Each structure stands twice: as structure tokens, then as C-alpha cells.
Amino acid sequence: MSDPLPQRPSEREDKRSFLQKVAEFIHPGPDSPDELIETLADAEDNAVIGTDARVMLEGVIRMADRTAGDVMVAAPRMDLLDIDESYEEQLRQIINTAHSRFPVFEGERDNIIGVLLAKDLLKLQRAPSLSLRALLRPAIFVPESKPLNDLLRVFRSNRNHLAIVVDEFGVIAGLVTIEDVLEEIVGEIEDEFDLPEEEGDIFALADATYRVAGSTPVERVADFFEVTLEATDPDEDFDTIGGLVAHELGRVPFRGEFMDLAGLRFEVLHAKGGAVHWFKVTRLQS
Incomplete structure (x- = not known):
């Protein structure tokens, strides 16, 4: 028995039209990232892709040449929590800076012993006997030269979307978050501070x-x-x-x-x- 509603050829073509048109533009293929970016600009001019798609694709291409050191927050500007500070002081800093994750140090700022999720600090209100140290999650350390493509894979494979960046001598150079990486692709991400x-x-x-x-x-x-x-x-x-x-x-x-x-x-x-x-x-x- 035949299909009472056979799919029209035009419908099948429409589902692949975007990829087909892009393939036409890049065939036989650009020789460099800059040529590929120019090709995407031509595709936008010819209404093959939209502006948002072109910007994101260009961001993906350019990201291949970027490293953790290019997008990190430098060490002097890092907001850290001191594990020996009082609960009140730690809570004050979390409220003032409004981050969701904080590297935690002990003694010297270079001695990062873990990462604290701001929401986890609230557990101490219900259980004051709980040790803050027990709430820490392992810190991830990456070199400044870590390509953003690889760093994004690291973030996707674990639930700690913050990494400490170290230089060639193992000294802390800064930190980078998954938001920093994604903004290289999609542009600035609005957050809770960005009110209309x-x-x-x-x-x-x-x-x-x-x-x-x-x-x-x-x-x-x-x-x-x-x-x-x-x-x-x-x-x-x-x-x-x-x-x-x-x-x-x-x-x-x-x-x-x-x-x-x-x-x-x-x-x-x-x-x-x-x-x-x-x-x-x-x-x-x-």
C-alpha cells in the first residue's frame, strides 16, 4: 500500500537547502581561515546565511587560534575566598561580587586548594558544624597556552566550569570560565547584572x-x-x-x-x- 501522503521532492530539498547552499560557496574550498571568513561574508551578502549565523561561525573559526591566556581574568583581578576568613566575611564577598564560583586559597593567594560554589556556602547556615573544606570542589589547572577548543571540551566533560590558568613556571596567571570561552563564539552573554x-x-x-x-x-x-x-x-x-x-x-x-x-x-x-x-x-x- 502506497504512502497516502508522499513527501514532495521540494520538501526533501528544503530540508537540505542550507547545507547545500553553504557547500556551493565553499567548494572547492578556501585555503586559509581568512579566506573561509571572507566566504562566510559572501554567503551572508547573498542571503545564504543570516548575520547571527555568520558571526557565530566566524567566532568558531577564530577561536581555533585563541588560548586560555588570551581570554583569562588576570591574577590581580581574581576574586578569591580565603578559607580562614569568617563565614560573614565570605558571604559579604560573595554578595558584593555576585559570582557563582570562587577559587579558594589557604595562606597565600597562589595556594588554590579548591573551588566553592556560592550556593554551597548556604549549607553552613543549616549545618554550622559542617567544614567549609568539605564543600570545596577540585580546582582545574590549565596552561596559558591551552587552546580554547580543548578547554571547551574540558568544561563539557566536568561540572566545574572554571579553570585556574598557570604560566610556564607554574605560577597562577589568572582564571577562565566557560562563559569567557562561549563569548568568543556568540559574543557577550547577558547576565543578572545586565538589566534593561x-x-x-x-x-x-x-x-x-x-x-x-x-x-x-x-x-x-x-x-x-x-x-x-x-x-x-x-x-x-x-x-x-x-x-x-x-x-x-x-x-x-x-x-x-x-x-x-x-x-x-x-x-x-x-x-x-x-x-x-x-x-x-x-x-x-x-
Whole structure:
């Protein structure tokens, strides 16, 4: 008995049309990554693939030449937990930095003894007798020269999506996360700090400090805190508080750095893509 609804030839062709068209563009094949990227650009121009697909494919190609050392957070900027600190201090640091994973050291910062998931620290509230050391997960160490392709395979094979990067002498050079690797392919990944503008830009925190978006207009910050915010150079004018702080510092500040302006301390909570996304603002005692 024949199929009452036979598949039309055109339907079968449609399912493979994307791959067929891409194959037509790359046949007989580019001789270098740069030529392949140019071919993808041609495919986008001819509506064979979309812009998002072209960007991701280009990211995959370029990632082959990138290493852990290219995308890592340098050691001085790493947020670490000291296993000998009090529970209250550790919890404060976790709240302020808002990471999900932390390398934990003992004694010296270079002595990383494991990785703590922020959610695991909450177990100590219900069981104070529990040892923090027992909550640590093994730390993964990779060389700076580790290709990102290989590093992604490492992350996929285990549940610890953070690795400590060491230089050729075995000294800690920084850390890299799975997000750092994926952003090489898909671009910047939005996270819990990346709120839509309409949801607000200044938030009061429980400890009498404030969280302020780096894109907040300088005038709005000045009005909110009832201060005068101006650049030291009277000829300079800035639209956003992030731009003003970066100018006064002479560069885009790193996470954890701070600057005092007009009786306010602007501490960087989150910086990404060459810009400050969030400040923690504290009124200084006069």
C-alpha cells in the first residue's frame, strides 16, 4: 500500500537547502581561515546565511587560534575566598561580587586548594558544624597556552566550569570560565547584572549603599545624591557616570577598584567589554 501522503521532492530539498547552499560557496574550498571568513561574508551578502549565523561561525573559526591566556581574568583581578576568613566575611564577598564560583586559597593567594560554589556556602547556615573544606570542589589547572577548543571540551566533560590558568613556571596567571570561552563564539552573554534600561539604574541596597549602572547619566546621579559631579578638567563633559569615572581614573577601572568623587565612593561591581556596567556607591563620612 502506497504512502497516502508522499513527501514532495521540494520538501526533501528544503530540508537540505542550507547545507547545500553553504557547500556551493565553499567548494572547492578556501585555503586559509581568512579566506573561509571572507566566504562566510559572501554567503551572508547573498542571503545564504543570516548575520547571527555568520558571526557565530566566524567566532568558531577564530577561536581555533585563541588560548586560555588570551581570554583569562588576570591574577590581580581574581576574586578569591580565603578559607580562614569568617563565614560573614565570605558571604559579604560573595554578595558584593555576585559570582557563582570562587577559587579558594589557604595562606597565600597562589595556594588554590579548591573551588566553592556560592550556593554551597548556604549549607553552613543549616549545618554550622559542617567544614567549609568539605564543600570545596577540585580546582582545574590549565596552561596559558591551552587552546580554547580543548578547554571547551574540558568544561563539557566536568561540572566545574572554571579553570585556574598557570604560566610556564607554574605560577597562577589568572582564571577562565566557560562563559569567557562561549563569548568568543556568540559574543557577550547577558547576565543578572545586565538589566534593561527601563527597569532602572539606581538601586538602594540593604547596607545603606547603592548599586548604580555605569550608563546612568551624570546629572541623574548628581541629582539623586544631591552632589555636584564634574570632571577635574572643566573643558571635559561626560554623559554617563561610567565615562566620568573612567576619565578621572585615566582608564576603564577593573572590578574591585574604586574612586572617590564629590563625597561618594564608586566601587566597580561589574565591568565587561571595556566598560563599567555597575558601581557600588557609598556615601563617605565627612
